[in-house]
Amino acid sequence: MAAPELPPLVDPGYVAGVDLGGTKVRAALADLTGRILVEEAVGTDPRGGAAVTAQIATLVRELAHAAGVAWSDVRTTAVGIPGAHNPTTGAVELAPNVAGFADVDVHDDLVRRLGHAVVLDNDVNMAAFGEQWVGGGRNHRDFVFVAVGTGIGMGIVADGQLIRGATGAAGEICYLPIGTDPFDPANQARGALEEAVAGASLAARYAAASGEETTVPDVFDRAAAGDARARAALDDEARYIALAVVSVAAVLDPEAVVLGGGIGSRAELLEPVRRWVAALRTGGPIVKTSQLGHRAGLIGAVAAARRAAISTGRPRALAHRHGDRISSLNQRRDHR
Structure with missing residues (x-):
């Protein structure tokens, strides 16, 4: 099985991918071809909840600054979270490794802090996406x-x-x-x-x-x-x-x-x-x-953000509550 081809580049822009873990937050800024420009890893804020969403927003903005990218050109951020994002309630459930997430609408808080579209999904789902795109699930x-x-x-x-x-x-x-x-x-x-x-x-x-x-x-x-x-x-x-x-x-x-x-x-x-x-x-x-090792979740998040940013002609209007569906990527040709 060929890996899912992401849609062709429609205009210049950038996306961010974030892999949130119980002990570390990894983030990367990439262009719309999926090429990572800069990345960083920091310890997860132990206070949890809104402190972590604030940390993610700050980290992504710092990456854009480090890469010399105008914030208005960052279209979408995708975040893999260590829990289950309920698309109906907006709550993040089953997330014992990050305190306070059940008390915060993580998606809406990130949209407010970042000012652009946010894709939210389970961190292991993001890693599976990365493995399907360029890793061990490719075939x-x-x-x-x-x-x-x-x-x-x-x-x-x-x-x-x-x-x-x-x-x-x-x-x-x-x-x-x-x-x-x-x-x-x-x-x-x-x-x-x-x-x-x-x-x-x-x-x-x-x-x-x-x-x-x-x-x-x-x-x-x-x-x-x-x-x-x-x-x-x-x-x-x-x-x-x-x-x-x-x-x-x-x-x-x-x-x-x-x-x-x-x-x-x-x-x-x-x-x-x-x-x-x-x-x-x-x-x-x-x-x-x-x-892909420890980078699977980060690569998957970048791919999900890229897919969301260019899947329509209105990337800034996107505000996904439940993450990018791999099923929608199955216009398959070999993506090398």
Whole structure:
């Protein structure tokens, strides 16, 4: 399957893409060909809510200034958010990693602060968009993108279309009843699976086995150096991810599963995930590592902003509440 071709350039202008995470905000300014001019990453404001929307607006304006771009020439900003944007209520739900988002109409607040069109979608959906455009989903009509890092989430592309569900929460696999007790209220805020595979949990498993507090990158480093306890912690991580992959495959039957995020995109996890998947079922989807790494969400946001900015002759009038639909991009020729 050829990647979806974005519409041709209609006039000069610029767009911004933002990948909002629980710990970092990544933003980029690009022209309407999708070429990134400048980008920046900063720590997410811990106050959450309106403080984060203000931070995003300030960051995007600073990027335009750094690139020497007049603010009036920035047409659209697309933001990937770590939660589900309900298109009916405007609320951002299921976003435990950013405080206060349930109390703010994130879309309208950003439109007010930026003064132009805003595309808002789940961060993993944005990453799936990026993977479909120029990454590991490029040649698949049916694939899922599974991001594992601070948390876990999934973007679903079925028959070339991004699936969001009735309330925008499709792919919230953090709530799969895998890895920890799903009936324990302590595991219900972030989800049973997320409590098992999130970065903090991986580090905690190693600490419990070794008696040493350490970071997730250090666990990977120690495993590479031959530390048996670090290798066991990573193998447990791979087993939980494989359980999720097999569960998803039973329902969606994707051709491929693309693993991304700060943990999922680590090459060291690919072989053990494949091994555990093979132990659970015969056949199944291709499991591969993201080609875009931590940039998948940012690239997807840039692509979504570009698509929104040039999809009509009135880019400044656009004010999307629910994000760009990959299905509308399926006038397919090879986009290289």
